[in-house]
Amino acid sequence: MTDSFHMTPDEFRRHGYALVDWVARYMAQVGELPVQPKVEPGDVRAMLPSAAPEDPEPFEALVRDLDAVVLPGMTQWQSPGWFGYFPANTSPPSILAELVAAALGAQGMLWSTSPAVTEIEAHVLDWLVDLLGLPQKWKTAVGPGGGVIQMSASDSTHVAHVVARQIAVDRGASIGDVVAYSSSQAHSSIEKGARVAGIRHVRLIDVDERFALRPESLEAAIERDLAAGLVPAVVTSAIGTTATAAVDPVREVATIARRHALWHHVDAAYAGSAMICPEFRGRQEGVERADSYVFNAHKWMFTNFDCSVFWVADRAPLIRTMSILPPYLQNAASASGDVIDYRDWHVPLGRRFRALKLWWVLRSYGARGIRHHIREHVRLARQFGDLVDDHPSLLRTAPVSFGLVCFRHVDGNGATSALAEAINGSGSVYVTASTIDEQRFLRVSVGATATTEQDVERLWSIILDAL
Numbered sequence: 001m002t003d004s005f006h007m008t009p010d011e012f013r014r015h016g017y018a019l020v021d022w023v024a025r026y027m028a029q030v031g032e033l034p035v036q037p038k039v040e041p042g043d044v045r046a047m048l049p050s051a052a053p054e055d056p057e058p059f060e061a062l063v064r065d066l067d068a069v070v071l072p073g074m075t076q077w078q079s080p081g082w083f084g085y086f087p088a089n090t091s092p093p094s095i096l097a098e099l100v101a102a103a104l105g106a107q108g109m110l111w112s113t114s115p116a117v118t119e120i121e122a123h124v125l126d127w128l129v130d131l132l133g134l135p136q137k138w139k140t141a142v143g144p145g146g147g148v149i150q151m152s153a154s155d156s157t158h159v160a161h162v163v164a165r166q167i168a169v170d171r172g173a174s175i176g177d178v179v180a181y182s183s184s185q186a187h188s189s190i191e192k193g194a195r196v197a198g199i200r201h202v203r204l205i206d207v208d209e210r211f212a213l214r215p216e217s218l219e220a221a222i223e224r225d226l227a228a229g230l231v232p233a234v235v236t237s238a239i240g241t242t243a244t245a246a247v248d249p250v251r252e253v254a255t256i257a258r259r260h261a262l263w264h265h266v267d268a269a270y271a272g273s274a275m276i277c278p279e280f281r282g283r284q285e286g287v288e289r290a291d292s293y294v295f296n297a298h299k300w301m302f303t304n305f306d307c308s309v310f311w312v313a314d315r316a317p318l319i320r321t322m323s324i325l326p327p328y329l330q331n332a333a334s335a336s337g338d339v340i341d342y343r344d345w346h347v348p349l350g351r352r353f354r355a356l357k358l359w360w361v362l363r364s365y366g367a368r369g370i371r372h373h374i375r376e377h378v379r380l381a382r383q384f385g386d387l388v389d390d391h392p393s394l395l396r397t398a399p400v401s402f403g404l405v406c407f408r409h410v411d412g413n414g415a416t417s418a419l420a421e422a423i424n425g426s427g428s429v430y431v432t433a434s435t436i437d438e439q440r441f442l443r444v445s446v447g448a449t450a451t452t453e454q455d456v457e458r459l460w461s462i463i464l465d466a467l
């Protein structure tokens with residue numbers, strides 16, 4: 001440590017190598033750690049000193065606390081036994097890119113504040129349009145659409161609702177009359193995004209036996225609202241709902257949206273990654289008629305949080321809604337109209353170099369590598385679904401969809417909750433319990449980077465022991 005209190009380059013190199021060793025060891029051994037931490041509220045905080053250190057501490061002490069303080073308080077989302085929620089997977093190229101992005105420490109709010117941040121992002125998202133079988137007009141290089149990386153699907157969905165509200169207001173609606181629609185199975189981020197956008201009326205449309213939105217119910221709800229003098233403005237369809245990975249009839253929703261001039265947003269936060277495999281693309285049929293679309297590379301594309309990709313079919317209304325230009329941000333490149341300034345594509349001004357990790361993941365795995373892993377996760381989920389189907393005490397509650405299997409105990413809610421507790425109590429695997437229409441069920445989501453066939457077999461034997 002020098003008098004300046006900065007680490008010297010040599011110290012940085014030494015500590016950096018040691019830390020990469022720590023990370024590599026963690027990744028190799030994460031499967032041996034309990035998936036859920038055994039801590040009570042306040043336990044972690046109680047291990048921290050009451051005041052920040054006045055004097056510099058040796059870096060070795062910081063690293064020691066990773067083992068002593070941090071790991072015991074962590075839920076191990078990267079465990080091969082992680083079957084909870086949806087995956088939030090990461091990978092070596094993604095982790096290393098984060099290190100570089102942190103070192104570069106750039107703010108990519110304007111093209112001129114780091115041209116590479118903007119141009120790599122725009123280009124990689126154009127690549128993804130092809131990789132995921134999405135419409136060519138969503139490419140910034142083709143237009144009029146374009147893609148942008150946001151922090152989360154919630155942010156992307158919120159922005160879609162803000163744009164839709166603005167369009168409605170520009171057409172003469174009062175904000176208080178604007179209505180948003182999605183299915184009753186849609187993620188809570190849709191209702192929240194609408195609410196934060198000032199939309200008071202949110203209709204949750206009923207679903208069919210496969211938990212997909214019923215288009216005739218959507219049509220009826222819109223007609224009812226129109227008759228009541230309200231202004232239907234935005235509908236979200238899901239490709240992969242959170243509870244069961246159900247897929248809404250995107251094409252039919254698009255037709256209704258067009259008929260009534262609604263903005264049509266598609267939430268493919270989880271399942272969007274699967275579209276890198278052409279055999280799944282039938283499930284996004286109609287997406288070419290959507291106005292906006294979100295998928296989280298930080299769920300199932302080996303790119304660690306945060307990396308939510310948001311596309312619009314036409315970027316003009318988005319930029320019109322989000323753009324604001326104080327004097328200190330004015331510059332010649334922006335004035336030329338030849339560059340993208342991503343600050344105009346979302347709420348925050350400052351933005352990280354998130355495209356670097358996505359770029360590195362796509363190059364390091366190749367599309368072939370990502371397809372290989374997604375297909376393997378789906379294969380394992382289907383295999384697990386077959387085991388559930390063959391067991392007399394278990395009942396699937398929804399079709400196996402992408403990498404997700406939903407099932408319950410035939411003896412009802414109490415037995416299903418007890419099964420979840422027994423599985424999670426094992427410490428080596430983790431599943432999520434949920435409820436639809438007062439019926440409890442378990443979700444097994446196969447998609448963690450390190451999960452293999454042996455891990456799914458281990459989950460199954462834990463279930464058999466618990467039954």
Ligand code: PLP
Nearest residue numbers: 152153154187189240241242269
């Ligand atoms: N949409 C769906 C279908 C989801 O499953 C989730 C989260 O799991 C979200 C949206 C919200 O994602 P985020 O955490 O990126 O806001």
